[in-house]
Amino acid sequence: MEIRQSLIHRLIMKKDEQFSNLIQYCLYGKNKNLNNVESFLRTLNKFSKVLDFKSLVNISNELKECLILYKNSSNKDKNLLFKILELYSDIYSEVEKLDTELFDISIDDENNSEGSKYSNLVHKGNILVVDDDVMVLDLLEKIFSKRGYDIILCSNPFHVIKIIKENRIDLAILDLVLPETDGCDVIELIRKIDSRLPIIILSGSTDTENKIRAFRIGADDYIAKPFEEKExxxxxxxxxxxxxxxxxSSIEDGLTGAYVKSxxxxxxxxxxxxxxxxxKIFSLAFIDMDCFKNINDTYGHLIGDEVLKCFVWTLRxxxxxxxxxxxxxxxxxVILFPETNEEQAYNILERFRNSIDYDKCMKSNAGIVCEGAFSAGITEVKNVYDKIEDIIKRADIALYKAKMQGKNKTCIYETPSALMENNSL
Structure with a gap:
C-alpha cells in the first residue's frame, strides 16, 4: 500500500508541471515542452500498468495519439486541441481520485492496526483547536494527526493569542461556546493580529443567526456538531x-511569475x-533588459509583456x-543563488545568455531588435557583517559597469583596490 501511495504522490507532484508544459506547447509549439509531456505520459503509462490502473493506461495512450496527430498536422485543429486538454483533465481527475481512494484505505488500515504513531507522515500544517470539551479535543487530534497535521490543543480561549504569536498556525478550529467568552469574541481578537488566518467554527449550535454573526466577524467556514469525519x-x-x-499568489508577480520585491x-x-x-556562501545578480524601452516604444506594451514573460520563463x-x-x-x-560563489553564478548566467531557448524566445516575441539583450551585475556575500543593502549596492554597481562597457554582458563586482590593480596592468 505504501508503495502504491508513493507512486501516486509522484504523479501528483508532476501533473501540474506537465499541464504548464502542455499549455506552452499548444501556444508556442516548442518541442522541449512536448518532450516533457511525452516523458510524463510514458511514466504515467508505466506506473498505471504496475498499479493496474487500466483507465489511466487508456487515457494516456489516447492523449499520446492525439499529441502525435497535433504535432504532424500543418493546420492546427482547434477541436483536436480541445480534445487534448479534455484528456489531460481526465488524467488529472483520475490521479486525484486514486489518491483519495488509496488514502482512505490507508487510514482504515491504520485504524485497524496497533502500529506506531504516524511517525512517517509528511507534515501538512499546524492546526490550532480551541474547545472546552476534552473529548472533542482528543477526537480532533486523532483525526488530523493520522493525516500528517501537527495539532495544538487549547481549552482556555484566553491563551489563544499567545499561542498564535508563538507558533506558525495554518488554521484554527474554534467552538462557538467557550468558558467565560464565545468563539466570535475570540475571532475578533485573532483578526486584530492576523487578518488572514483561516478560521473554522465547529459548534453544536445550528442557529442561523449564530452562523451569520460568525461569518460577518471573520470565520471562513461553519461546521455543526455532530460532524462527519470525512466531511x-x-x-x-x-x-x-x-x-x-x-x-x-501573494509572493508571485502576476505577469511574469517571478517572486515579488517584498x-x-x-x-x-x-x-x-x-x-x-x-x-554557506551565496551570490546575488542584478539584471536589466537593455532593449525593453525600445520594445515598448516600437511594438507596444502587449508585446513588451510577452517579452517579459518569455524572458523569465526561459531564465527560470x-x-x-x-x-x-x-x-x-x-x-x-534579481536572482538569488544559494550556496553559490560569484564565479559560479556568472557561469550560470552566461549559459542562459547563450542558450538556444533564450535566443528563440527573444526573436519570436520582438524580432532582432531584442537579440540577446540583457546586462547583469553579480556579487557574493563577503562576511558575516555584510549588510543586505550593501550586497544589493555592489550588484547594482557591477550592473552599471556592464552597461558602460557596451551592454549585453555580465560583470562581477570588483573592489576599488582590485579595480585599480586591474587598470594598472
Missing part, C-alpha cells in the same frame, strides 16, 4: 489549500541569517531549482 477533513483541507494558494527582502534576511550561522528553466528570481521593477530582476 470535516475535506473542508479543513480545502480551506488550508486555498489559504496556501493565496500565500503563493518577498525578496524576506528571503534575503532568511538566507543571510543562515550564512551567519554556517557560512535554465536555473537550478534552488535559485530564486525576483522582479524588482519594470524590466529589472
Amino acid at each position: 470535516l477533513v475535506a473542508r479543513v483541507e480545502r480551506t488550508i489549500t486555498r489559504h496556501m494558494n493565496f500565500k503563493i 518577498y525578496f527582502w524576506r528571503k534575503m534576511k532568511e538566507i543571510n541569517k543562515t550564512y551567519r550561522r554556517n557560512q 528553466s535554465s536555473l537550478r531549482f534552488t535559485d530564486y528570481v525576483f522582479r524588482f521593477g519594470g524590466d529589472e530582476f
